[in-house]
Amino acid sequence: HLLKTARNKFYTNFNKKFSVSQLANANKVAVMGASGGIGQPLSLLLKQSPLVDQLSLYDIQHTKGVGADLSHIETKCKVQSYVGQDQLLESLEGVNVVVIPAGVPRKPGMTRDDLFNVNATIVADIATAIAKVSPEAILCIISNPVNSTVPIASEIMKKHGVYSSKKILGVTTLDIVRANTFVAELKGLDVTKTSVPVVGGHSGNTIVPLLSQASPTVQFTKEELDSLTKRIQNAGTEVVEAKAGAGSATLSMAFAGARFTFSVLEALNGKQGVVECAYVAAEGLETSYFATPILFGKHGVEKSLGIGKITDYEQQLIQTAVKELKGNIEKGIKFVNEVY
Ligand code: NAD
Ligand code: LMR
Numbered sequence: 001h002l003l004k005t006a007r008n009k010f011y012t013n014f015n016k017k018f019s020v021s022q023l024a025n026a027n028k029v030a031v032m033g034a035s036g037g038i039g040q041p042l043s044l045l046l047k048q049s050p051l052v053d054q055l056s057l058y059d060i061q062h063t064k065g066v067g068a069d070l071s072h073i074e075t076k077c078k079v080q081s082y083v084g085q086d087q088l089l090e091s092l093e094g095v096n097v098v099v100i101p102a103g104v105p106r107k108p109g110m111t112r113d114d115l116f117n118v119n120a121t122i123v124a125d126i127a128t129a130i131a132k133v134s135p136e137a138i139l140c141i142i143s144n145p146v147n148s149t150v151p152i153a154s155e156i157m158k159k160h161g162v163y164s165s166k167k168i169l170g171v172t173t174l175d176i177v178r179a180n181t182f183v184a185e186l187k188g189l190d191v192t193k194t195s196v197p198v199v200g201g202h203s204g205n206t207i208v209p210l211l212s213q214a215s216p217t218v219q220f221t222k223e224e225l226d227s228l229t230k231r232i233q234n235a236g237t238e239v240v241e242a243k244a245g246a247g248s249a250t251l252s253m254a255f256a257g258a259r260f261t262f263s264v265l266e267a268l269n270g271k272q273g274v275v276e277c278a279y280v281a282a283e284g285l286e287t288s289y290f291a292t293p294i295l296f297g298k299h300g301v302e303k304s305l306g307i308g309k310i311t312d313y314e315q316q317l318i319q320t321a322v323k324e325l326k327g328n329i330e331k332g333i334k335f336v337n338e339v340y
Pocket of ligand 1: 032059104141142143145174202248
């Protein structure tokens with residue numbers, strides 16, 4: 001009788017923890033750049049989640065140690081680690097989601113575009129490997145400059161004949177996380193119930209918070225709009241300067257990257273109504289890539305929910321963003337056409 005009671009209790013807890021839809025899918029997630037400032041805490045958060053069955057850690061250094069460390073955590077997710085170029089292809093076998101925080105971060109005085117020369121090649125090489133080994137996988141690109149690395153990965157996929165606009169996602173979640181935090185702080189709101197869409201791209205003026213669409217509805221003075229917008233657009237630089245040469249946001253990015261990946265996985269597992277802002281190929285907008293709220297589904301992007309009703313103030317911000325975005329996108333496309 002005791003055994004039966006214990007077994008029933010086990011299954012009740014088990015079923016509560018892992019929904020049937022989660023059990024139906026075996027999700028294998030790869031983290032490319034897993035030993036880095038973002039890669040390590042991001043991998044820790046992924047290892048803790050019942051949504052991830054297998055975690056594949058890839059980096060050009062230190063992954064064996066990171067993997068051994070994470071593998072002792074008592075969660076069901078199995079960890080495999082791969083190090084160096086020779087193991088790149090193997091690290092991607094059987095993965096359905098690839099998260100990419102590989103690449104150099106900014107130092108004070110640099111723009112994200114200053115990272116292009118190094119990170120463009122890193123992202124293009126990883127995308128090439130994905131195109132060969134796991135062309136069906138969904139790519140979540142964190143590496144900067146995101147405005148260019150998303151077009152770069154897309155062009156690589158096109159060259160290999162495996163492109164799907166539904167599957168290449170630029171992770172802008174940190175902008176939303178910051179906007180929620182700053183608005184909740186300013187207005188004394190419950191941050192867990194505060195939601196601010198951020199559209200456009202992921203650098204300076206291309207980051208466009210839609211404060212008029214904040215939920216719950218809040219009123220801002222012109223001064224508040226100016227200072228909040230500026231702070232959200234420069235929040236990455238705020239961290240870069242505070243770290244004084246030791247890199248850029250890593251912990252808040254790991255939080256944001258994990259939240260984004262969980263949303264992608266939940267939608268893959270069949271959950272309905274999953275929405276996150278993401279920088280993706282755009283239709284009917286002024287640029288060929290643009291971040292908007294996206295409804296995720298079983299194949300990645302289900303549809304863009306668009307930018308909705310915006311104010312004249314926000315329209316002006318978007319006009320400024322569009323000019324810069326166009327240049328960033330062209331630069332990424334040109335790079336792939338010239339080098340690959
Ligand atoms: P980091 O230097 O701490 O880590 C980067 C890791 O990438 C290192 O472990 C390095 O060995 C690895 N790496 C380098 N070349 C590689 C390759 N060819 N293949 C695989 N791994 C490789 O940097 P970080 O702080 O983790 O930042 C990583 C990137 O994320 C930067 O480009 C940064 O600008 C970007 N970032 C983006 C956001 C965003 O919101 N999208 C936020 C923060 C940082
Ligand atoms: C951020 O927004 O924190 C990242 O894009 C890193 C950076 O360079 O600011």
